[in-house]
Amino acid sequence: MGRVSAFADPEIIKLATEKFIPVTVDDWYQRRRQDAEGRFFIKVANQGPRKGQGGSTRQGIYCLTADGELLAYKNAGNSSEATREQLLLALAKFEKLPTNRRLPGAVAIEPFGKPDANYQRTPPENGLILRVHGRILDKKAGEICNASCDFPGGGKASRDFLWLTAKEWKALIPKPELGFSYSLPVSVTKRIARFCLIDNTRGEPEFWKGTDVRKADFGLKVTSITPEKIEVSLVGNALLADEADLIASKRGYECSLIGRLTFDIAKGKFTNIDAVALGEYWGATTYTQKGVRPGKNLYGVAFSLPPMDRPGDRVSPQAAREWNEYLRPN
Amino acid sequence: MNRRFWLTGIMIPALVALFSVLTPNGASGQANELAFVKGEFNLHKLLKVIRPQADEDSFDTIPWQISLWNARILAAKEGKPILLWEMDGHPLGCG
DSSP, rough: OGGGGGGGHHHHHHHHHSSSSSEEEEEHHHTTTHHHHHHHHHHHHHSSSSOOOGGGOOEEEEEEOOOOOOOEEETTTOOOHHHHHHHHHHHHHHHTTTTGTTTTTOOOOOOOSOGGGGOOOOTTTTTTEEEEEEEEEEEEEEEEEEEOOOOOOTSSSSEEEEEEEEHHHEEEEEOOSOOHHHHEOHHHHHIEEEHHHSSTTTSSOOOOOOOEEEEEEEEEEEEEEOOEEEEEEEEEEEEEEEESSSSTTSSSEEEEEEEEEEEEEETTTTEEEEEEEEEEEEOOGGGGOOOSSEEEEEEEEEEEEEOOOOOGGGOOOGGGHHHHHHSSOO | OOOOHHHTOHHHHHHHHHHHHHSSSTTTTOOGGGGOOTTTTOOHHHHHHOOTTTTTTTGGGGBBBSSSHHHHHHHHHHTTOEEEESSOOOOOOOO
């Protein structure tokens, strides 16, 4: 929930950008990985209070040197004051280090070695990455608009990604034939339904199980062709619910999806993908109960093709922790 | 049994007309369930509402690295300390 963290504070943004090398990771992977990066992190974290007893979380804000000395630590992600204090403390300590540990080029970094494939995620080779945002919505004077939420940051847009393999996105390439209709690959349909059509605005939800997908039906149709590009529309419907009997279900999302894809013929790739799911959402899971709106409410999910010009565009989808299931959802 | 409240209050004829334009033959058999109506449920309007507003994700203006090892290499090269934000659920991609 970075959007309500101390890192939204302008002074902290400036400090992080100018005085540090800022890095952010998912502790779920980091504390588990058995490779050079994992061992380095554990060595640093063990200098602080978070020892990770029993494999527990080591989350927090760490300031450290390139050679592995912890300068400051605090699990203070929501407090600008505490975070600023830690950053300034770390900078003061850093300045006192001998020059052979802090000047540019002074520290040699050993070779990485083999990464732990179980806990390192990289986008599929030649795959396609979509950015996914969810938001709780309302309707006022006939217009869809943002809704408010009692949970801090719950009214803001959530963030996630959708990864497609090369085989999957190539299956979306349209035939140059006006009106040509085709469906999304089953794996993509299930991945969208189970892992993207979900309310993640108040923290980490439990993803839909395969059996929760009561309906997911997304189709494509060629709507225009020029010598340069082919335009494709995307439409469909989905129903996710934890019970077949919707009256008895505690959580569900019934939505429609509409979108537009542009395929550049010369480049052989999609240059634009915009899609939106809109529907009624109800309920929450164990860690997302706080601030949940009672009853059924409008919820939307937006998909888009990001520019892919920053490391942060390659963050793995939240559901990719279970990698095999992510690639081959049942 | 109409939980699709937006369908009840929205122009069904327009919906059906739009469906006939957009829905792939055979790809979806749910014509009467399509909830989007051109104009009122405009794709670009919805994208604008749902995506982060300009000032909503200011934390994302920080040039975050996503690999601690790469951060080590950069920190050594530039002579800076590392700021590691470690959370359960990636801050740039989890909710």
